[in-house]
Amino acid sequence: TQLLEQSPQFLSIQEGENLTVYCNSSSVFSSLQWYRQEPGEGPVLLVTVVTGGEVKKLKRLTFQFGDARKDSSLHITAAQPGDTGLYLCAGPTSGSARQLTFGSGTQLTVLP
Amino acid sequence: DADVTQTPRNRITKTGKRIMLECSQTKGHDRMYWYRQDPGLGLRLIYYSFDVKDINKGEISDGYSVSRQAQAKFSLSLESAIPNQTALYFCATSFGVSSTDTQYFGPGTRLTVL
Numbered sequence: 001t002q003l004l005e006q007s008p009q010f011l012s013i014q015e016g017e018n019l020t021v022y023c024n025s026s027s028v029f030s031s032l033q034w035y036r037q038e039p040g041e042g043p044v045l046l047v048t049v050v051t052g053g054e055v056k057k058l059k060r061l062t063f064q065f066g067d068a069r070k071d072s073s074l075h076i077t078a079a080q081p082g083d084t085g086l087y088l089c090a091g092p093t094s095g096s097a098r099q100l101t102f103g104s105g106t107q108l109t110v111l112p
Numbered sequence: 113d114a115d116v117t118q119t120p121r122n123r124i125t126k127t128g129k130r131i132m133l134e135c136s137q138t139k140g141h142d143r144m145y146w147y148r149q150d151p152g153l154g155l156r157l158i159y160y161s162f163d164v165k166d167i168n169k170g171e172i173s174d175g176y177s178v179s180r181q182a183q184a185k186f187s188l189s190l191e192s193a194i195p196n197q198t199a200l201y202f203c204a205t206s207f208g209v210s211s212t213d214t215q216y217f218g219p220g221t222r223l224t225v226l
Contacts, residue, residue, distance in 0.1 A: 009152070031212045042116070042202050042217025043155070050212060088154060092211030098162070099170065100211060102147075102154040 004103035012109040016078055021106040023089035024071045032072045037086040079110045115139045116218035118203050124224045131190040133221050135203030144186040145204040193225040
């Protein structure tokens with residue numbers, strides 16, 4: 001079974017701090033996506049990475065896809081309360097590119 | 113108005129009852145999905161449909177059924193609800209079939225089975 005393990009599961013930090021969350025697997029993925037889910041809402045896509053070693057930036061968020069395409073990280077610079085949410089990584093399910101496998105998520109709380 | 117809507121948003125029911133969760137979308141997408149979310153387990157795929165005549169089981173389809181009434185409507189049914197089906201349920205749509213395509217999620221239905 002193809003698994004995406006996310007760490008840490010919970011993270012609580014003060015506004016202005018930097019943080020990194022991780023998405024790891026023992027399997028190779030052709031691509032990975034990061035979604036953010038806010039309370040009472042569905043997940044919203046932040047980014048898709050498709051090339052090993054790829055780095056994408058979205059304002060204060062930096063996403064990296066591992067060289068071997070088995071892992072990804074999300075770094076947030078100068079976190080703000082608006083960054084609070086559940087961060088989910090997702091990749092194509094082994095044997096079925098039409099489906100996505102999601103990690104269990106990192107619950108981030110940024111305190112003012 | 114939201115592109116993907118789900119009704120009801122919250123539902124409490126009893127063991128053994130039949131429940132239907134509905135999803136409608138105005139995005140014009142052919143692909144629709146049903147997921148459930150449990151704490152610590154992320155999102156797991158229940159069923160997906162790539163057009164009105166194409167219905168596929170996902171990772172955890174046992175105890176669930178679906179109906180694709182039209183391109184815009186995809187319903188999830190629990191024929192006889194049980195307590196371990198208590199969860200947050202999400203409908204999603206996508207334009208393409210590639211795993212790199214964006215999935216657009218509805219706001220979710222919180223279902224409690226007593």
